[in-house]
Amino acid sequence: MADYYETLGVDKNATKDEIKSAFRKMARKYHPDVNKEPDAEEKFKEIGKAYETLMDDDKRATYDRFGEDGLKNAGFDTQGPFAGGFGDLSEIFSSFFGDFGFSQRERDPNAPRQGEDLRLDVEIEFEEAVFGCKKDVKIDHLEVCEVCNGTGAEPGTQPVTCPTCGGSGKIQHVTQTVLGQFAQISACPDCHGSGRKIGSPCKNCHGHGRIEKEKKLEIKIPAGVDNMSKMRLSGEGDSGINGGPAGDLYVVLHVKPSEYYNRDGLNIITTLEITPAQAVLGDTVEVKTLDGMKKVQVHAGIQSGNMLKIKGVGVPHIQKPSHRGDQVIVVTVKIPEKISNEERELYKRLFEINTGKKPQETLREKVKGAFK
Numbered sequence: 225m226a227d228y229y230e231t232l233g234v235d236k237n238a239t240k241d242e243i244k245s246a247f248r249k250m251a252r253k254y255h256p257d258v259n260k261e262p263d264a265e266e267k268f269k270e271i272g273k274a275y276e277t278l279m280d281d282d283k284r285a286t287y288d289r290f291g292e293d294g295l296k297n298a299g300f301d302t303q304g305p306f307a308g309g310f311g312d313l314s315e316i317f318s319s320f321f322g323d324f325g326f327s328q329r330e331r332d333p334n335a336p337r338q339g340e341d342l343r344l345d346v347e348i349e350f351e352e353a354v355f356g357c358k359k360d361v362k363i364d365h366l367e368v369c370e371v372c373n374g375t376g377a378e379p380g381t382q383p384v385t386c387p388t389c390g391g392s393g394k395i396q397h398v399t400q401t402v403l404g405q406f407a408q409i410s411a412c413p414d415c416h417g418s419g420r421k422i423g424s425p426c427k428n429c430h431g432h433g434r435i436e437k438e439k440k441l442e443i444k445i446p447a448g449v450d451n452m453s454k455m456r457l458s459g460e461g462d463s464g465i466n467g468g469p470a471g472d473l474y475v476v477l478h479v480k481p482s483e484y485y486n487r488d489g490l491n492i493i494t495t496l497e498i499t500p501a502q503a504v505l506g507d508t509v510e511v512k513t514l515d516g517m518k519k520v521q522v523h524a525g526i527q528s529g530n531m532l533k534i535k536g537v538g539v540p541h542i543q544k545p546s547h548r549g550d551q552v553i554v555v556t557v558k559i560p561e562k563i564s565n566e567e568r569e570l571y572k573r574l575f576e577i578n579t580g581k582k583p584q585e586t587l588r589e590k591v592k593g594a595f596k
Contacts, residue, residue, distance in 0.1 A: 228274035228287060236288070240279060247275040282452060297448075297542050334391070334419055336468035339366065342461040343474045348445065350482035354514055354539050356447035360440065363473065366462040367437045369429035374467070376433040378424040386415035393419035434463055443475060448542035450487070451479040484512060490539045490549025496532070497558045498522060513537045513551050520553065528557045 229236050232246040253259060254268040277283045277295070286294050344363055368374040377383050385391040389412035397408045411417035425431030441460065449455075454476055461471025486493040496511055506524035510517045515537050522532070531552055538549025563571070575583045 226270055226274070226292075228277055231270050231274040232278070234278075238278075243275065243278050247271065251275075334466055337465040338468045339462035339464045339471035341471040341474060343476060345476045345478060346443065346445075347478045347480060349480055350485060350487075351514065352445065353449050353451075353477070353479040354447065356449075356545075357445050359443045359445060361443055363439050363441065363460070364436055365439055365460075365473075366434040367439075368463045369426060369433055369435050371428035372426035372433065374433040374463075374465075375422075376420075376426055376429065376431040377422050378426050381422075381424045383420035383422045386412060386419055386421045388412055388414040389419060391419040393417040433465070441473075445477065446542055447540040447545050448490070449477055449479070451477065453477045485514070487539060488552075490541060492538045492549065492551045493554065494551060495554045495556055496520075496522075497556050498526075500557055500559065503527070503555075503557045511551075511553060522555070526555055526557075528555060530555045 229238070232238075232243060232250060234242055234246045238246070250271045251268065254264050254271060259268075277287055283295060290297070342363065342365055344361060346359055346361060348357065348359070369376075372379060375383060386393075389395050393412055393415060394409050394417065395412050397410065399408065412419070415421055422431050426433075429435045439460075441457070443455070443457070445455070454474055457473040457475065459470045460473035463470050484494060492514065494511065496509070498507070498509070502509075502522055503526050504524065506526070507522045508519055509522055511520050511534070513534060518534055518537065520532055520534060531554055533553070534551040536548050537551045541547040560567075572583050
């Protein structure tokens with residue numbers, strides 16, 4: 225299994241700036257338009273996956289602790305940003321390299337482009353995270369206009385090539401400086417980078433080719449997810465442009481805290497209060513679990529802070545639901561603040577046995593004795 229730090233050639237304590245710099249260097253070297261070696265594309269994908277993981281604080285922390293399997297178990301997408309192909313690498317790389325290394329095909333504004341990814345935050349109960357559930361949600365996303373079929377032009381008309389940029393969607397400005405001429409490329413102001421001019425915009429989408437619509441979805445949340453787990457629903461984002469594929473929907477789960485249970489990985493942590501007598505003599509008590517009430521044996525002589533365990537009633541493994549964690553019960557011996565007269569006499573006798581001396585009288589007992 226690949227080491228993400230080794231893939232980018234950085235130390236495990238590397239800063240984000242160092243990771244970004246290493247990514248630039250490696251990506252330039254292995255970009256498929258530059259490197260024609262058979263394994264360049266696969267190497268390029270690995271670089272992208274490593275960069276995406278290490279630049280995300282949550283993903284990096286999970287990866288550092290549990291590795292790539294830990295990312296999968298936590299619900300993170302481990303396919304990387306280029307898993308679906310290289311359809312729009314120009315957008316991804318433009319923030320790093322401008323127009324470096326991209327073919328005319330990739331710069332073509334009329335080429336199919338994938339739609340935008342969307343994020344949806346969903347709140348679920350603690351028990352729903354443990355056992356899984358289904359949620360009906362609504363999202364607003366962009367769909368291809370059914371009137372113009374995405375062209376942006378009124379039916380019966382067609383967009384024409386932008387005369388300003390010649391259909392490239394970009395214009396070049398040359399600036400003369402003391403260091404020589406510098407060329408700067410920017411989006412065409414007339415067609416806004418589309419390379420096309422629409423004479424009669426579609427009345428339904430106002431020339432955009434896509435319209436915003438509400439969509440209902442049923443999300444199946446697997447058992448074992450945790451707070452801030454992420455799910456990717458392929459093709460549920462905004463529709464593509466120029467016939468490109470739709471983007472994805474990323475669902476971020478927010479798990480409400482439980483008043484009774486605490487989670488530690490696959491284990492459930494609870495507390496159990498017992499009396500001094502139960503601690504000394506032992507007892508069989510019932511405790512609440514995610515599977516209902518269960519009996520647990522408190523052994524004689526147990527101390528505050530000791531732990532008991534009920535196996536197999538914790539959180540299911542997200543990839544192996546049949547494998548569950550345990551419930552760890554932290555015992556607390558609770559000293560009573562108020563006791564009956566009968567209990568007081570018994571504690572006095574116990575005090576005498578344990579210390580060999582009589583207990584001190586309370587103020588109440590002293591006053592009561594004075595009246596006698």
